[in-house]
Amino acid sequence: MKTRDRILHVSLALFNDEGEAETTTIDIANELDISPGNLYYHFKGKDQIIAELFQQYEHAIVTTLSAPITEPLGAKNGATEDNWFYLYVLLEEMYQYRFLYLNLDNLLQRYPDIRRGFKRIMQLKRAAMYAICRTLLEREVIAARDHQLLGLAENMTLNLTFWFNYQELVDDRRPPELVIHQGVLQLLTMVAPYLGDSELSFFRECEGIYASMLANLPARE
Numbered sequence: 001m002k003t004r005d006r007i008l009h010v011s012l013a014l015f016n017d018e019g020e021a022e023t024t025t026i027d028i029a030n031e032l033d034i035s036p037g038n039l040y041y042h043f044k045g046k047d048q049i050i051a052e053l054f055q056q057y058e059h060a061i062v063t064t065l066s067a068p069i070t071e072p073l074g075a076k077n078g079a080t081e082d083n084w085f086y087l088y089v090l091l092e093e094m095y096q097y098r099f100l101y102l103n104l105d106n107l108l109q110r111y112p113d114i115r116r117g118f119k120r121i122m123q124l125k126r127a128a129m130y131a132i133c134r135t136l137l138e139r140e141v142i143a144a145r146d147h148q149l150l151g152l153a154e155n156m157t158l159n160l161t162f163w164f165n166y167q168e169l170v171d172d173r174r175p176p177e178l179v180i181h182q183g184v185l186q187l188l189t190m191v192a193p194y195l196g197d198s199e200l201s202f203f204r205e206c207e208g209i210y211a212s213m214l215a216n217l218p219a220r221e
Contacts, residue, residue: 083132088184
């Protein structure tokens with residue numbers, strides 16, 4: 001791996017685990033066992049590193065968010081199950097760049113380019129969530145009116161955007177797979193009141209999986 005790529009890889013890990021605000025370029029250089037001058041040769045400061053990581057994230061998330069808009073999900077396993085898997089993939093991708101969400105307000109104030117980029121992402125998130133709800137309606141998986149779809153998509157977008165902040169405040173020691181699974185389950189909880197009996201059974205299965213994951217958590221000291 002090239003030094004520039006290593007810097008980005010290690011920076012992302014430190015920002016996610018230690019917090020972007022608490023991580024300096026010296027910390028990054030020390031973690032890489034390189035001199036600050038070597039790091040400065042590739043990036044003129046932390047701002048450039050953050051900007052490039054955001055570009056990486058935006059490119060990946062835009063592709064993922066566009067999927068249910070360009071082609072409705074649900075042809076393979078059924079609408080409810082396919083959309084559950086999609087939301088899982090989406091949250092996993094967001095988790096990989098969770099430092100952006102955990103320090104969102106601060107980053108948006110400091111970086112106008114990131115603010116503009118996040119606005120584009122938010123619009124696409126809303127469109128993706130509405131596309132999912134519309135597909136579920138058209139395939140008679142849910143029973144809802146148009147204005148309810150808009151509200152449902154809005155609430156799902158809100159939940160997606162601030163889920164990691166909420167989890168960090170509630171319990172910052174939960175393993176990633178539990179955080180992601182509960183996030184998907186929370187989104188399904190919003191859809192559940194509109195589901196029919198057969199699709200509701202899949203939701204109950206997801207609840208059972210989450211309960212099992214909780215039960216298998218190691219005891220804390």
